[in-house]
Amino acid sequence: MTEPLLRVRDLKTYFVTEHGSGTARAVDGVSFDLYPGETLGLVGESGCGKTVTSLSVLRLIPEPPGHIRPGSFIEFAGRNLLTLAPRELRAIRGNQIAMIFQEPMTSLNPVFTVGDQIAEAAIVHQRLSRRAARARAIEMLKLVGIPDPAQRVDHYPHQMSGGMRQRVMIAMALVCHPKVLIADEPTTALDVTIQAQILELLERLQAELGMAVMLITHDLGVVAGSADRVVVMYAGQVVEQAPTPDLFARPLHPYTVGLLASVPRLDAPSRARARLHGIPGQVPAASDWPGGCRFHPRCPYAWDRCREEEPPLLDASTGEPGSHTVRCWLLTEPQRRTGRPGS
Amino acid sequence: MSVWNWLAVGGAAVLALVAVAEIRRRTGTGSSGRRFFRHPSAAPALFVLAFFVTVALAAPLVTPYRPYVQIDITRLANHAPSTQFPLGTDPFGRDVWSRLVYGARISLGIGALAMLVAVTTGVVVGGVAGYFRRWVDATLMRLVDVGLAMPRVFMLLMVVALWDHVPLTVLVLLIGLTGWFGTSRLVRAEVLSVREREFVAAARALGAEPARVILRHVLPNAAAPIIVSAALGIGNVMLLEAGLSFLGLGVPSPAPSWGNMIADGWPKMAVAWWASTFPGLAISLVVMALNAVGDALRDALDPRKETA
Amino acid sequence: MAAWLVRRLAASIAIVWAVVTLTFVIVHLAHGSPCGQSDGRPVAPETCAALIRRFGLDRPIGIQYVKYLGALLRGDLGESLALHRPVADALAEALPNTFTLTLTALVIDFALGLALGVYQAARERRFGDIALGNAALFVNSMPTFWLGLVLLLLLAQWLRLFPVGGLRDLVLCPRMDSLPCLADFAWHLTLPALTLGLVGAAGTARYQRAALLEVVRQDFVRTARAKGLPERRVLLVHALRNALLPLVTLFGLTFPFLLTGAVLVETVFAWPGMGRLAVTAILQRDYPVVTAAALIASVMVVLGNLLADVLYGVADPRIRVRAT
Numbered sequence: 021m022t023e024p025l026l027r028v029r030d031l032k033t034y035f036v037t038e039h040g041s042g043t044a045r046a047v048d049g050v051s052f053d054l055y056p057g058e059t060l061g062l063v064g065e066s067g068c069g070k071t072v073t074s075l076s077v078l079r080l081i082p083e084p085p086g087h088i089r090p091g092s093f094i095e096f097a098g099r100n101l102l103t104l105a106p107r108e109l110r111a112i113r114g115n116q117i118a119m120i121f122q123e124p125m126t127s128l129n130p131v132f133t134v135g136d137q138i139a140e141a142a143i144v145h146q147r148l149s150r151r152a153a154r155a156r157a158i159e160m161l162k163l164v165g166i167p168d169p170a171q172r173v174d175h176y177p178h179q180m181s182g183g184m185r186q187r188v189m190i191a192m193a194l195v196c197h198p199k200v201l202i203a204d205e206p207t208t209a210l211d212v213t214i215q216a217q218i219l220e221l222l223e224r225l226q227a228e229l230g231m232a233v234m235l236i237t238h239d240l241g242v243v244a245g246s247a248d249r250v251v252v253m254y255a256g257q258v259v260e261q262a263p264t265p266d267l268f269a270r271p272l273h274p275y276t277v278g279l280l281a282s283v284p285r286l287d288a289p290s291r292a293r294a295r296l297h298g299i300p301g302q303v304p305a306a307s308d309w310p311g312g313c314r315f316h317p318r319c320p321y322a323w324d325r326c327r328e329e330e331p332p333l334l335d336a337s338t339g340e341p342g343s344h345t346v347r348c349w350l351l352t353e354p355q356r357r358t359g360r361p362g363s
Numbered sequence: 364m365s366v367w368n369w370l371a372v373g374g375a376a377v378l379a380l381v382a383v384a385e386i387r388r389r390t391g392t393g394s395s396g397r398r399f400f401r402h403p404s405a406a407p408a409l410f411v412l413a414f415f416v417t418v419a420l421a422a423p424l425v426t427p428y429r430p431y432v433q434i435d436i437t438r439l440a441n442h443a444p445s446t447q448f449p450l451g452t453d454p455f456g457r458d459v460w461s462r463l464v465y466g467a468r469i470s471l472g473i474g475a476l477a478m479l480v481a482v483t484t485g486v487v488v489g490g491v492a493g494y495f496r497r498w499v500d501a502t503l504m505r506l507v508d509v510g511l512a513m514p515r516v517f518m519l520l521m522v523v524a525l526w527d528h529v530p531l532t533v534l535v536l537l538i539g540l541t542g543w544f545g546t547s548r549l550v551r552a553e554v555l556s557v558r559e560r561e562f563v564a565a566a567r568a569l570g571a572e573p574a575r576v577i578l579r580h581v582l583p584n585a586a587a588p589i590i591v592s593a594a595l596g597i598g599n600v601m602l603l604e605a606g607l608s609f610l611g612l613g614v615p616s617p618a619p620s621w622g623n624m625i626a627d628g629w630p631k632m633a634v635a636w637w638a639s640t641f642p643g644l645a646i647s648l649v650v651m652a653l654n655a656v657g658d659a660l661r662d663a664l665d666p667r668k669e670t671a
Numbered sequence: 672m673a674a675w676l677v678r679r680l681a682a683s684i685a686i687v688w689a690v691v692t693l694t695f696v697i698v699h700l701a702h703g704s705p706c707g708q709s710d711g712r713p714v715a716p717e718t719c720a721a722l723i724r725r726f727g728l729d730r731p732i733g734i735q736y737v738k739y740l741g742a743l744l745r746g747d748l749g750e751s752l753a754l755h756r757p758v759a760d761a762l763a764e765a766l767p768n769t770f771t772l773t774l775t776a777l778v779i780d781f782a783l784g785l786a787l788g789v790y791q792a793a794r795e796r797r798f799g800d801i802a803l804g805n806a807a808l809f810v811n812s813m814p815t816f817w818l819g820l821v822l823l824l825l826l827a828q829w830l831r832l833f834p835v836g837g838l839r840d841l842v843l844c845p846r847m848d849s850l851p852c853l854a855d856f857a858w859h860l861t862l863p864a865l866t867l868g869l870v871g872a873a874g875t876a877r878y879q880r881a882a883l884l885e886v887v888r889q890d891f892v893r894t895a896r897a898k899g900l901p902e903r904r905v906l907l908v909h910a911l912r913n914a915l916l917p918l919v920t921l922f923g924l925t926f927p928f929l930l931t932g933a934v935l936v937e938t939v940f941a942w943p944g945m946g947r948l949a950v951t952a953i954l955q956r957d958y959p960v961v962t963a964a965a966l967i968a969s970v971m972v973v974l975g976n977l978l979a980d981v982l983y984g985v986a987d988p989r990i991r992v993r994a995t
C-alpha cells in the first residue's frame with residue numbers, strides 16, 4: 021500500500037480553562053492516517069473533539085487557552101508539522117493543506133469582496149499578480165458552480181446566501197490546488213437540499229483535482245455516500261475505525277451502532293428525518309470525561325470492567341490487519357452483545 | 364513634618380492595605396470577586412483609593428499644618444521638598460503636602476457627591492421616561508440628546524458664571540446636573556426591557572403596583588452598568604473640577620482643591636515645579652485608580668460572562 | 672440613504688435649535704443681574720438702563736426670543752460687552768486657530784492611538800502590552816491642562832525646545848506669508864497639539880486594542896490564518912479593517928473631548944482660539960461671547976456625530992450596499 025499523506029499519532033490537545041473547572045482534554049490521544057486521494061470521514065456527536073482535531077493539524081488552536089501536548093505527532097509529506105517553523109508552516113497552510121469551516125456566515129471577512137478573499141491565497145503562495153489572481157478567482161467561482169462569476173467576484177459575502185458562501189469558502193480553499201482538504205461540517209449550517217449539492221460538488225472537485233479529503237460530520241449518513249474510510253470519535257478519542265462498507269455492514273462499537281440508528285432515512289417523512297436519537301444522554305464536558313471506558317454511562321451493555329478499565333483500540337479486522345479497530349471491551353466478551361442489554 | 368505625622372501616614376497606608384486585603388478575602392470566594400481581582404491593576408487601584416480616603420479622613424493627624432496657613436511668606440515661599448516640607452511649599456508659603464491632604468477631602472468629596480447627584484437624577488429621569496413612555500419619554504430623551512450634544516465644559520462655563528463666586532454646594536449640583544444623560548439612557552432601556560418580561564405582567568395581574576414591580580426588577584439589573592459608569596464618572600468629575608478651578612471658576616480660591624493648587628503653583632512653575640506637579644500627580648493617580656477599578660468592575664459585573 | 676440622511680439632519684437641526692434656546696435663557700438670566708445685586712461692582716443706573724435698552728430687555732420675552740433667532744439666522748451673534756465688537760468677528764478670528772489645533776490633535780490622537788492599540792493587541796498580555804496599557808491609562812487619567820503644564824515646563828522652559836506659548840513669533844512673522852513663518856507656526860503648534868493629542872491617543876489606544884482583540888476572536892480571522900497568510904497581514908489587513916469600524920464611532924465621541932480639552936490647553940499655551948476667547952469672556956462676564964462659543968461648540972459636536980454616522984455608512988459595505 022502507498023504511504024499515508026498525513027499521519028496523526030497520539031494527538032493530545034488540551035484547553036486550560038480559567039474558571040477553575042480544570043483542563044479540558046478536548047482531543048486525548050487520537051491517531052489516524054490519511055492516504056493520497058482518499059476521502060476519510062471523521063464522525064462523532066457535537067463536542068467529541070472533531071473540530072479541535074482538524075484545527076490541530078494546521079496548528080490553528082488558539083494559544084492560550086489551548087495547547088498541543090508534547091508527544092503528539094502530526095506528519096505531512098514526511099515533515100512533522102508540530103515542530104515546523106512558522107514560516108514553513110504558513111507555506112503549507114492554504115497551499116498544501118486547506119480547510120473549510122462549518123459556519124459560512126462568519127468564516128468570510130465581511131469587509132472584503134469574495135474575489136479578493138479567493139485571490140489572496142494565490143497571491144501569497146503562488147506570487148500571482150493581482151490581475152492574474154482575479155482571473156483565477158473568477159475561474160474558481162465558475163468551478164464551484166456559482167452563476168455569473170464575473171459579477172459575483174466583486175460581491176461582498178453578505179450579498180450571498182449560505183450555500184453560495186460555502187461555495188466561496190470551497191473556492192477559496194482550493195485556489196492553490198491543495199493535496200489535502202479538511203472540510204469541517206461543511207453542510208451542517210445549510211438547508212437539506214443545499215447540503216446535497218455541496219457534498220456533490222466536493223465529490224466532483226475531489227475527482228477533478230485528485231486531493232485527499234478529510235470530511236468531518238456528526239452525521240454518518242453524509243459519510244456513507246462519499247467516504248472511503250471512517251474514523252468514529254467519542255470524547256476526544258477514536259472509538260472505531262474501518263473502511264466504510266465494513267463499518268456499515270459490521271459496526272462494532274455500541275456508539276457507532278447508536279450513530280447508525282440515528283441516521284435519518286431518506287424515505288422517511290421530512291419531519292422525522294430531522295434527528296432521531298439513537299443514543300440516550302449527552303456527550304459530557306471535555307474537562308470531565310468519565311473514568312474507564314468514556315462511553316460507559318451511555319452504553320446499554322456496560323458492565324464492571326467498562327467502569328474500571330479503559331479499553332485500548334482492539335483489532336477486529338477480517339481482511340488486512342489493522343483495517344478495522346474498535347475501542348470496546350465487548351470485543352473480548354462478544355457473548356454479552358447477544359444478551360439482554362443492560363444486564 | 365514631625366515623626367508623628369510620618370507614623371500616621373504609615374498607619375494610613377497599613378490601614379488601606381488591610382482594607383484591601385479584607386475586601387479581597389470577603390469577595391474572593393464569589394465569582395464576581397474573583398473576576399474583579401483577576402485584573403492585575405484592581406488591587407493596587409483599590410489600595411490607592413483606600414489610601415487617599417484614609418489620609419483625607421485623618422487629615423489633622425497626617426499633616427503638620429492647616430491648609431490655609433502661610434507659614435512664613437517671606438522666607439518659606441517656594442521652599443523645595445525637604446524633610447520638613449515633604450512636597451515643598453507653594454508660592455504663598457503654604458505646605459503643599461498639607462494642602463494636598465485637605466484637598467483630597469474637597470476633590471474626592473466633590474467627585475463622589477456630584478456623581479451621586481448625577482446617578483440619582485439619571486435613575487429618576489430614566490425610570491420616569493421608561494415608565495410613562497409616550498410623550499414623557501420622547502420629551503426627556505430629546506432633552507438627553509441636547510445634553511449630550513453640548514460639551515459639558517461649555518455648559519458649565521455658561522452656567523457657573525451666572526454666579527460671581529460659586530458656592531461649593533452649587534458647584535457640586537451643577538456638575539452633577541450636567542452628568543446624568545448617559546445614565547438616564549441606560550436606566551430607560553432597562554425599564555423598557557423589564558416591562559416586556561412576563562413576570563411584570565404576572566405581578567400586575569396579581570394586583571401589584573406596576574411602578575413597584577418595575578423598580579424592584581430594574582435596579583438590580585441596571586446596577587452593574589450604573590456602578591461601572593459611576594466609577595468612571597467620578598474620575599471625570601474630578602478632572603472637570605480641576606479644570607474649572609484652574610480657570611478660577613471652580614472651588615473658591617483659598618480652599619485647597621487639587622485644581623486650585625495646580626492653578627496656584629502654575630505662575631511659579633519654572634522655579635517651584637513641585638507646587639503644581641504633586642497635585643496634578645495626585646489627580647492623575649486617583650483618576651487612574653478609578654478607571655482601573657471601573658474596568659475591573661465592568662468585567663466582574665458583566666452578566667454575560669457569568670456563564671463562561 | 673437619502674431619507675435616512677434627511678431624518679438625521681432634521682434631528683440635528685432640532686438639537687441645535689434646543690441649544691440655541693438654552694443659550695437664550697442663559698443670556699436672559701445673566702442680563703437680569705447686572706442692575707440688581709451684582710455684588711462687588713456697583714452698576715451705575717444709567718449704564719444699566721442703557722444695557723437694558725441695548726439688549727431690548729424691556730420688550731416682551733417672546734419678541735426678544737424671536738429677534739434672537741432672527742439675528743442668529745443672519746449670522747449675527749450679538750455684540751461683545753468687553754471687546755466692543757461683533758461676537759461673530761471675534762469668533763471668526765479665533766475659530767481657524769481652534770480648528771488647526773483640534774485637527775492636528777485629532778491626527779496625533781488617531782495615528783498614535785491606532786498604532787499603539789494595534790501593537791498592544793498583537794502582544795496581548797505580554798510585557799509590551801501591559802506596560803503600554805498602564806502608561807496609556809495614566810496619560811488618559813491626567814488633567815489635559817496639567818499635562819500641558821508639565822510639557823511646557825520640561826520642553827519649553829527647561830530644554831527650550833519649543834516656545835512657551837502663542838500662535839507665532841510676532842516680531843519675526845507679523846504675517847504668515849513665508850515658509851520660515853509657516854515653520855514657526857508649526858513650531859508653536861506642536862506642544863498644544865501634542866498635549867491634546869497624547870491624552871486622546873491614550874484613550875484611542877485602549878479602545879482600539881479592545882476592538883481588535885474582539886475581532887481577532889472571530890471566525891474569519893481563523894480563515895485568514897488557515898490560508899497561510901503571515902500574521903502581520905492577518906492582523907493589519909483582515910482584523911484591522913473590521914476593527915476600524917468602531918473607530919468611526921469613536922471619532923464622533925472625540926469631538927466633544929477635543930473641544931473640551933482645547934478650552935484649557937488654549938489657556939495654558941496662550942493659543943488665541945475659541946476656548947481661550949470663551950475663558951477670557953467668562954472672567955469678564957461677557958455673556959454674548961460665552962454663549963456664542965458654547966453654541967458653536969455644540970454645532971461642531973452635532974456635525975461631528977453626523978459625519979461619524981455618514982462615515983460609518985461609507986466604511987461598512989454591509990450598510991453601504993443596503994443603503995444604495
Ligand SMILES: Nc1ncnc2c1ncn2[C@@H]1O[C@H](COP(=O)(O)OP(=O)(O)O)[C@@H](O)[C@H]1O
Pocket residue numbers: 035037044045046047064065066067068069070071072073082085086305306307
Ligand atoms: N477555545 C476553547 N476553549 C476551551 N475549550 C474548548 C475550546 N475549543 C473547544 N473546546 C472544547 O473541546 C471540546 C471539543 O470541541 P470540538 O472539537 O469543537 O467538538 P466537535 O467539533 O466535535 O463538535 C468541547 O468540549 C469544547 O468545550
Ligand SMILES: [Mg+2]
Pocket residue numbers: 067070071072122205
Ligand atoms: Mg465542530
